[in-house]
Amino acid sequence: MRRISVQAEDFDPGAEIAALQACAPGAGALASFVGVVRSDAAHPIMSMTLEHYPAMTVAAVERIAEAAGQRFALLGCTVVHRFGRLLPGERIVFVGTAASHRRAALEATEFLIDWLKTRAPFWKQEHLADGSSRWVAALAQDEADAERWSARPSPSERLV
Amino acid sequence: MAKLRILYFAWLRERVGHAEEERVLPQGIGTLGELIAWLRTQHSGYEAAFSEPRLVRAAVNQAFAGQDAAISDGDEVAFFPPITGG
Numbered sequence: 001m002r003r004i005s006v007q008a009e010d011f012d013p014g015a016e017i018a019a020l021q022a023c024a025p026g027a028g029a030l031a032s033f034v035g036v037v038r039s040d041a042a043h044p045i046m047s048m049t050l051e052h053y054p055a056m057t058v059a060a061v062e063r064i065a066e067a068a069g070q071r072f073a074l075l076g077c078t079v080v081h082r083f084g085r086l087l088p089g090e091r092i093v094f095v096g097t098a099a100s101h102r103r104a105a106l107e108a109t110e111f112l113i114d115w116l117k118t119r120a121p122f123w124k125q126e127h128l129a130d131g132s133s134r135w136v137a138a139l140a141q142d143e144a145d146a147e148r149w150s151a152r153p154s155p156s157e158r159l160v
Numbered sequence: 161m162a163k164l165r166i167l168y169f170a171w172l173r174e175r176v177g178h179a180e181e182e183r184v185l186p187q188g189i190g191t192l193g194e195l196i197a198w199l200r201t202q203h204s205g206y207e208a209a210f211s212e213p214r215l216v217r218a219a220v221n222q223a224f225a226g227q228d229a230a231i232s233d234g235d236e237v238a239f240f241p242p243i244t245g246g
C-alpha cells in the first residue's frame with residue numbers, strides 16, 4: 001500500500017498511522033516522521049511559504065517512494081507533503097512506513113525524508129517579523145544526508 | 161522551429177519576473193546549457209537569475225536534467241534553485 005498526497009490542508013498523524021496499519025496486515029513495525037515549521041529564539045520567523053512544481057511534485061514523490069520500496073522490505077508507506085503558507089508549529093510533512101520488523105521501517109522513514117528534502121520539488125521561503133522574506137538555502141548537509149544512501153548500503157536494504 | 165514552455169520557481173521566478181512563458185528558440189539551441197546561455201542575453205532579469213549556475217537546477221518534462229540534456233519542440237523546461245523540501 002502506498003499513499004502519496006500533496007496538499008494545502010493539514011493532516012492528522014494519528015489517523016495516517018492508523019490507515020497505514022489497516023492496509024498492512026501482518027506488519028510488526030510502524031515508523032513515522034513529522035516535519036514542523038520551526039521558529040526559535042536563534043531564528044524567529046513569522047511564517048513560511050512552501051512553493052512547489054505542481055505538474056512534477058506527485059510524480060517525484062512517487063519515484064522516491066518507489067526507491068524506498070526497492071531498497072527496504074516495506075509492507076506500506078505514506079507520504080503527505082503540504083504546500084502554501086504555514087505558521088510556526090504547523091506540520092509540513094508526514095512520512096510513515098510499515099514493515100515486518102523495526103529496522104526496515106525506521107531506516108526507510110529516514111531514507112524517505114532525506115530524499116524528500118533534496119529530490120521533491122519544494123522550495124521554502126521564510127517571512128520575518130520586519131516584513132522581509134528570504135528563500136531558504138539548500139544545506140550541504142541535506143545533500144550529504146541524501147547521498148549517503150547511495151554510498152552506504154545499510155543492513156536492512158535489499159540486495160537488488 | 162522549436163517552441164518551449166519554460167517555468168521558473170522560487171527566486172529564479174522573482175528575478176526573471178514571471179512564472180512561465182512560451183519561447184520560440186533560434187536555430188542552434190539543442191541543450192539546456194545552450195538555452196540558458198541564450199536566455200541570459202535576452203534581458204537583465206535572466207542574467208540575474210542565471211548568474212550563479214551552481215545554484216540553478218532544471219527539469220525537462222518534469223524529470224530532473226543536467227546542462228547537457230537535449231531539448232526539443234513541445235518540451236516543458238523548468239528552472240529552480242536547489243530543493244528545500246521536507
